[in-house]
Amino acid sequence: MEPVWNGMLTCDYERSRPASTLLEWDLYTTSLIAWPRVLLEDPTPYGRLRRPGIVDIDEPVHLRLVAALEKFLSDPDRVRDLADRTALHREQTASALDQAEQALSDRDVKAADEAIGRGTAAFLKVMSAHIVNWLLPEQQWEDLLSQVLSSRARARDCTLALATPNRTGHLLQAHRLLLEAAASIRDGRPLALAAADVSARAGTLYGAGSPAAAAMPLEDPDRAADLLRTLSASADPESELASLTGSLDRSAAVREAWETAALLAAGGRPGQLAAVRALSTALAWAADSEERRKELRHSYLSLVRRWCTAREHDATRVTTPDLLALGDGR
Amino acid sequence: MTPTPLLPLDQAHNAARVGGKAAALARLLRQGLPVPEGLVVPVGTPESAVPILVDHILAWAEGRAPYGLIARSSAVAEDGAAVSFAGMYASRFTPARSGPLHAAITEVRSSALQPTAQAYARAHGITAALGMAVVIQPALRPTASGVLAAEVLAGRCVRWRIEAVRGLAEPLVSGTQTGEVHSGLRHTAHPVQPAEQRIILMPGAPDELRLPPGEWTTITGVNQDETLAKIKTSQEGVLHLHAPTPWAADPVLSEEHRLTLLDSAVVAAAALSLERIDLEWAFTADGTLHLVQARPLTRPLHEARATGRHCEDGWTGIPAVAGTAAGPAVRIGEGTALTGAVLICGALGPEAAGALLEQPAAVVSTTGGPLSHTAIIARELGIPCVTNVKAATAIPSARLIEVNGTEGTVRPVAGIPEQRTERARLDGAAVVLQRLPTTAAHDGRAATLLLHSPAEHHPVLPTLTASAEHGTVGVLIVDEDVATPELPGFQVIRLKSLGRLLWPVDGGDVPETLVTVDPNGRVLHSRGLHD
Numbered sequence: 001m002e003p004v005w006n007g008m009l010t011c012d013y014e015r016s017r018p019a020s021t022l023l024e025w026d027l028y029t030t031s032l033i034a035w036p037r038v039l040l041e042d043p044t045p046y047g048r049l050r051r052p053g054i055v056d057i058d059e060p061v062h063l064r065l066v067a068a069l070e071k072f073l074s075d076p077d078r079v080r081d082l083a084d085r086t087a088l089h090r091e092q093t094a095s096a097l098d099q100a101e102q103a104l105s106d107r108d109v110k111a112a113d114e115a116i117g118r119g120t121a122a123f124l125k126v127m128s129a130h131i132v133n134w135l136l137p138e139q140q141w142e143d144l145l146s147q148v149l150s151s152r153a154r155a156r157d158c159t160l161a162l163a164t165p166n167r168t169g170h171l172l173q174a175h176r177l178l179l180e181a182a183a184s185i186r187d188g189r190p191l192a193l194a195a196a197d198v199s200a201r202a203g204t205l206y207g208a209g210s211p212a213a214a215a216m217p218l219e220d221p222d223r224a225a226d227l228l229r230t231l232s233a234s235a236d237p238e239s240e241l242a243s244l245t246g247s248l249d250r251s252a253a254v255r256e257a258w259e260t261a262a263l264l265a266a267g268g269r270p271g272q273l274a275a276v277r278a279l280s281t282a283l284a285w286a287a288d289s290e291e292r293r294k295e296l297r298h299s300y301l302s303l304v305r306r307w308c309t310a311r312e313h314d315a316t317r318v319t320t321p322d323l324l325a326l327g328d329g330r
Numbered sequence: 331m332t333p334t335p336l337l338p339l340d341q342a343h344n345a346a347r348v349g350g351k352a353a354a355l356a357r358l359l360r361q362g363l364p365v366p367e368g369l370v371v372p373v374g375t376p377e378s379a380v381p382i383l384v385d386h387i388l389a390w391a392e393g394r395a396p397y398g399l400i401a402r403s404s405a406v407a408e409d410g411a412a413v414s415f416a417g418m419y420a421s422r423f424t425p426a427r428s429g430p431l432h433a434a435i436t437e438v439r440s441s442a443l444q445p446t447a448q449a450y451a452r453a454h455g456i457t458a459a460l461g462m463a464v465v466i467q468p469a470l471r472p473t474a475s476g477v478l479a480a481e482v483l484a485g486r487c488v489r490w491r492i493e494a495v496r497g498l499a500e501p502l503v504s505g506t507q508t509g510e511v512h513s514g515l516r517h518t519a520h521p522v523q524p525a526e527q528r529i530i531l532m533p534g535a536p537d538e539l540r541l542p543p544g545e546w547t548t549i550t551g552v553n554q555d556e557t558l559a560k561i562k563t564s565q566e567g568v569l570h571l572h573a574p575t576p577w578a579a580d581p582v583l584s585e586e587h588r589l590t591l592l593d594s595a596v597v598a599a600a601a602l603s604l605e606r607i608d609l610e611w612a613f614t615a616d617g618t619l620h621l622v623q624a625r626p627l628t629r630p631l632h633e634a635r636a637t638g639r640h641c642e643d644g645w646t647g648i649p650a651v652a653g654t655a656a657g658p659a660v661r662i663g664e665g666t667a668l669t670g671a672v673l674i675c676g677a678l679g680p681e682a683a684g685a686l687l688e689q690p691a692a693v694v695s696t697t698g699g700p701l702s703h704t705a706i707i708a709r710e711l712g713i714p715c716v717t718n719v720k721a722a723t724a725i726p727s728a729r730l731i732e733v734n735g736t737e738g739t740v741r742p743v744a745g746i747p748e749q750r751t752e753r754a755r756l757d758g759a760a761v762v763l764q765r766l767p768t769t770a771a772h773d774g775r776a777a778t779l780l781l782h783s784p785a786e787h788h789p790v791l792p793t794l795t796a797s798a799e800h801g802t803v804g805v806l807i808v809d810e811d812v813a814t815p816e817l818p819g820f821q822v823i824r825l826k827s828l829g830r831l832l833w834p835v836d837g838g839d840v841p842e843t844l845v846t847v848d849p850n851g852r853v854l855h856s857r858g859l860h861d
Contacts, residue, residue, distance in 0.1 A: 002543035005563045010543040015560050015572060054544045132701055149855060156736050157652035158854075160700060160709065169706040175683030205680050240687055247687075251710045253849045256764050260781055261846040261855035264762050267808035268827035268861075290701050 001134055007059050014053035021212040023304065025053040026320040027297070031127035036065050038089075038128035039082060040072050070137040076277040083285040086129055092122035093296050097303055104303070104310060116307055117327015120320055123300050129289035136286060141279045148265045148272055161258040162280050164251050165287040170295045172244060174202040179241045182232040195225035204298035211302035213316050219302060255284075335375055336386055339368035339465065347372045349404025349463035354602060354624045361601040363594065365621050367394075368467035371435060373406060384432050387466050391426045395468040397533035398425045398567045401434040403441055406461040419444070419462070423469055423533055423567040430567075431466075438464045469533035469567065470620055473552045474582050475499040475612035476509055478591050479627050482599040482607060487592045489515050494582040496551070496573065497530035499610060508721070510582040525582050526721050527573055529562060534569040550615035551577060552587065590619055598624050644741030645719050647694070650705035653714035656732035656746045657691035659725045672731050672740075674722050678704045686711055692733035694722045694740050716740055759856070760841040762806060770800045773851060776841040777802035779831070784812045805832035806844075826860040 002010040013020065013028045020028075032055055036042040046065055047057030072078050096119030103112035138159065145155035168176065181194040203218035204211045211219065218224045231237060259280050266272040304323065308315040313322075337348060340360065345353035348370045359365045369390060371383055391399055403419030420441035422434035442462035476494035480487040493502055493509035501507035510525035530549070538547050538561075546558040549571065559571040583591075591611060598621060599607040606627035612620045660671040668688040675682065676696050686693070686707060693715040695704045700717070708715035714735035722740065725731060732743045760777040771778075778800050807814065808829040814822055815832070823831040823840060833840055845856045 003563050005543050005565075008542065012544040012560070014544065050542075050544065056542065133699060138700070153736050154854070156649055160649060160652050160735070163700055163706075164709050165706060169703065169710055171678060171680045171683050171703055171707040172710055174680035175687075178680075202680070207679070207681075240684070243687055247711045250712055250849055254712065257846055257848040257854055260762055260764055263781060263808060264806075264844060264846055264857065265855050267806075267829055268825075270810055273808060286701055287706055290703070291706060294703065 004059050009047075009057045009059060009062050010050075011047070011055045011057065012053065017053075019209060020053070021316045021318075022052055023315075023318050023320065023323075024210065024212050024301070027124065027127050028130065029053065029055050030320050031124050031130065034124065035128040035131045036068070038125045039131075040065075040068055042068060066135055066137075069135060070140060073137060073282045074275050074278050076274055076281060079278045079281045079285065083281060083288075086126070086285065086289060089122055089125040090292050090296060093119055093126050093300070096122055097296075097299055100303055100307065104306060107310075109311070112307060112310070113326040115327070116304065116323055117325070119300060119303075119327075120323040121327070123296060124320065126289075126293055126296055129286075129293060132286040132289055136282070141283075144272070144275055144279070145262060148262055148276060150265075154261075158258040158262055159279075159283065161255050162262075162283040163287045164255040164284065165291050166284050167288060167291070168248055169287075169291045170205060172248065173291075173295075174205045176241065176244055177202045178228070178231060179237040179244070181228055182237040183241065185228060185232040186237070191225050191228060192221070195221045195228055198228065199224040204302045205295065211298055211305060213305065215302070215305070216298070335372050335379065336383055337370040337372060339365070339370060339467070342370045346406055346461070347374075347463065349373060349406055349461070349465075350625070351402065351404035351623060352463055352465050353404075355465070355621075357601050358598055358621055358624055361597060363598055363601065363621055364619050366467045366470060368465050370404065371439075371464040371466065373461035373463045377436070380432060380435055381428075384428055384435070387431060388426055388428060391466075391468065395426045396535055397469040397471045398423055399431060399434075400424070400467050400469045400533075401431070401438045402465045402467070403438050404463040404465045405442055406463075425536065425539075425567050435464050435466075438462070467622075470612050470614055470622070471533050472497060472499075472612035472620075473550055473554075473615050474587070475610070475622075476502055476582075478595055478607075478609040478611060480592065480595045480599070480607055480609075481627075482596055482605055485596055485600075487514075487595055490592060490595070492583070492588060492591055494587075495525055495527050495530075496577070496582055497532045497549075497571070498568070499612070500531055500568075501527070501529065503610075512583065512588050519588075522581065524724070526724065527582075528720065530559065530571045530573050532569050532571065533567055534564055538569055539564050539567065547571070549574075551580070552582060552584065552613060553580075554615060554617065587613060594619060594621060602626075644739055645721050645725075647716040647719035647722075647738050647740065648699050649736055649738035650695070650698075650700050650702070650717045651693075651709045651713060651715035651735045653692075653712075653736070654732065654734045655691035655714045656730060656743055658728045659694075659731055660690070660727060664727060666727070672733055674725055674727075675704065677702065678707060683707065686713065689713070692716075692735065694719050694725070694731075694733055696720055696722050756845065756847070756851075756853075758841060759843040759845045760804070762844050762846050766800055766803070773847075775801070777804060777837070779804045779806040779844065782807040782809070782812065782815075784809045802834060802837045804834065804837065804840075806830075807832070828857075828859070828861070 002012060011032060013025050029049055033045045033047055036044050036046050047055045050056050096115050100112050100115035100119055103115055142155050142159055145158050146152045149155050177198055181198045185191055185194050199218055199221040203224060204216050206218040207216040262276045266276045305315045308318055340356055342348035342352040342356040352370045355365045369387055400421060400423050402421040405419055420438045422437055424430045424434035439462050474494050474496055476499050478492045480490040492512040495502045495507060495509045502509040508526040511523040513520045541561055543561050543563050545561050547561060548556055549559045550556050557574045559574050562570040562572050595607055595609055598609060602624060604626050608625050608627040609621060610623035612622055657671040659674050660666045660668055661674050662682060662685050668685050668690040670691050672692045672694060673690040674694050677698060690713060693708045693713050695717040696719060698704050698717040702717055705715055705717050714733050716733055716735055716738050719740055730743050731740055733740050757774040758776050760779045761775045762779045762781055764781050782805050814830060817832050819835055820832040821835050823833050825831055842859050843856060844859060846854045848854055
């Protein structure tokens with residue numbers, strides 16, 4: 001987000017994501033403009049599109065909506081509801097993508113079109129959570145925890161620990177899949193089967209950039225097989241898996257310990273207690289949102305790219321309105 | 331036009347009337363040095379005369395100032411042999427329009443009354459009123475600018491240091507960005523330290539200043555190469571541009587530029603009868619050098635502090651994972667073991683997960699925030715981490731650094747400090763948890779209290795079996811609006827300011843201290859039962 005200029009803020013994905021396709025910019029700008037509706041159920045648009053990749057937001061609108069977000073995120077019941085709704089949007093997206101995948105595989109064009117339309121509509125709602133990267137009231141949370149825990153440093157440690165996702169982050173999750181596949185090969189599973197599984201479940205995540213215009217390396221099962229062959233032969237996937245699991249258990253325990261500390265410290269002051277519960281849920285929601293959004297974004301972009309190939313469209317020119325028009329999503 | 335007290339800069343001889351800066355520039359002009367032309371509003375000009383002067387200045391600026399004007403302080407005591415007043419007074423860019431120019435002149439004149447300038451004057455024994463003249467010049471649009479400090483002996487610079495940035499020197503002088511550093515002693519030039527510049531400041535033409543952030547404008551580099559730069563913002567006549575990526579690896583100054591600057595320093599020092607000189611300079615797109623300020627260097631060059639943040643000072647970023655750790659800096663792909671080292675990286679992909687499982691001591695990322703994927707994987711693996719340390723790319727591999735993930739700092743260290751584990755004594759305290767661990771802790775605690783969750787994510791009612799394994803176990807209910815669960819064999823104790831406690835009837839005295847601990851046994855919070 002650029003600083004205020006003439007009473008206006010600018011969100012410039014053209015600069016922050018210069019290699020993006022039109023669809024990628026569209027996903028960001030459309031979901032940005034819609035975040036008040038998706039997250040707060042407030043119909044006010046967050047700004048207007050200047051051109052693909054750039055959104056201008058009037059400062060009064062920004063200030064009002066950010067204040068509304070802060071208030072919203074201080075209510076534990078509303079935050080839990082938000083987390084539930086976000087999870088539902090993710091499930092709807094994943095379900096539509098699975099159906100589109102199946103339809104593409106079956107060469108059922110009509111079903112693929114319809115599922116991609118629905119998937120686009122659902123995924124735009126998932127994408128609205130990307131505002132957690134710069135609109136969360138982190139300073140206010142740290143101030144509150146500083147008061148509760150009587151220490152700025154402990155407040156920061158607590159805030160950071162609370163921003164641990166409930167489900168394993170996508171980087172470790174992808175690596176765990178790889179290690180499990182390598183271990184399964186050592187146990188006799190056929191390499192091709194393990195490679196196909198890794199390719200389908202995590203192939204879009206490996207490599208630089210995004211799968212919007214070109215496939216990521218491990219989308220190719222043969223490349224995944226090469227990697228698994230090396231990994232199963234040279235590494236000790238079982239002990240690495242054990243180490244990974246131990247680390248994840250430990251980070252969850254650290255998170256829970258800090259949450260308990262903050263709740264114990266706030267105990268006896270109902271307002272602070274509610275605010276601590278709310279921010280604890282909100283931080284986990286934000287971390288989960290980021291991790292799950294990345295997995296879904298890559299799956300979605302890969303699927304749309306392959307759909308474009310099947311339908312003889314240019315994957316670098318397709319837009320969200322094009323895709324929403326395919327289904328009931330518009 | 332009526333006569334005005336305005337003086338052309340080349341006629342600004344009398345320092346008592348035009349201030350130290352203008353007088354020095356006038357002397358350079360008379361020696362044929364490349365100083366931009368200008369006008370001086372002399373010391374003591376009454377405020378009532380300023381509107382007329384503004385009209386004269388605007389008439390003079392017609393056709394001279396495509397990027398507006400700059401109004402610069404020239405105090406009588408400024409740029410002296412003993413005191414420089416560097417950074418004490420204001421300079422203002424302004425469009426060549428009446429209202430803004432008037433405001434800029436007024437602001438520069440009133441900067442003489444700034445408390446910091448007055449305190450500086452008093453500290454240096456200057457008690458007289460600080461007379462302030464104002465130099466008005468066309469704003470330059472430099473390809474590069476900066477500062478030069480040199481000791482001059484027998485017609486050559488024997489010790490020198492040049493700091494350069496693209497565009498205006500303001501970010502360099504204010505220390506917000508690090509310039510490219512050229513330095514040398516006699517015939518030896520030291521290796522050039524690259525700049526760390528993400529934003530380029532340049533005076534804008536009126537059309538450019540009307541463009542909103544995100545639009546592009548054309549800028550020229552030191553090698554007269556044109557490129558597009560994105561506007562971050564613009565204010566007070568100055569464009570703030572994102573530095574074009576293709577320029578990131580290019581030097582700001584060539585050797586030829588450096589030699590030109592050193593030659594000019596020698597001539598300027600002679601013109602001002604100085605042995606140690608401090609110059610501010612700028613190159614414009616046509617390759618012309620402009621000297622914009624010259625003054626005595628008021629401290630020896632070897633003490634001259636570099637502007638901007640340098641390695642010795644450390645770096646700051648965004649706190650991402652709490653904890654402090656130190657180790658040698660390493661990067662993935664260097665073939666160096668990561669265990670116990672500090673990993674310097676950009677945004678991480680899943681390819682890096684294996685490396686992170688080697689247990690580096692800490693992670694420093696050049697990008698991202700506390701919710702970035704790099705921060706999250708480091709958090710999940712319990713590795714202290716600081717993100718968004720843009721300058722981390724300049725940290726040499728193998729350099730020992732300490733990372734403080736709570737403060738968001740990275741700093742060089744001479745050795746690796748011993749790690750201390752603060753395992754506190756829990757004797758007599760009750761440890762508050764959200765769920766009972768599978769194995770009982772033997773850490774001297776008097777009891778375990780399960781924190782009741784109103785959302786019932788953790789149904790935490792203890793059982794007799796649990797109590798047998800874990801010692802005395804109670805339930806702490808801190809929420810007022812939660813009904814007290816029925817639990818046979820437990821009594822309800824109302825706490826003064828903490829809610830209710832379900833405590834075994836045969837549990838004996840309730841511990842007076844409640845604590846929470848992390849998996850290392852470190853106490854995160856402690857409070858009295860009745861606090």
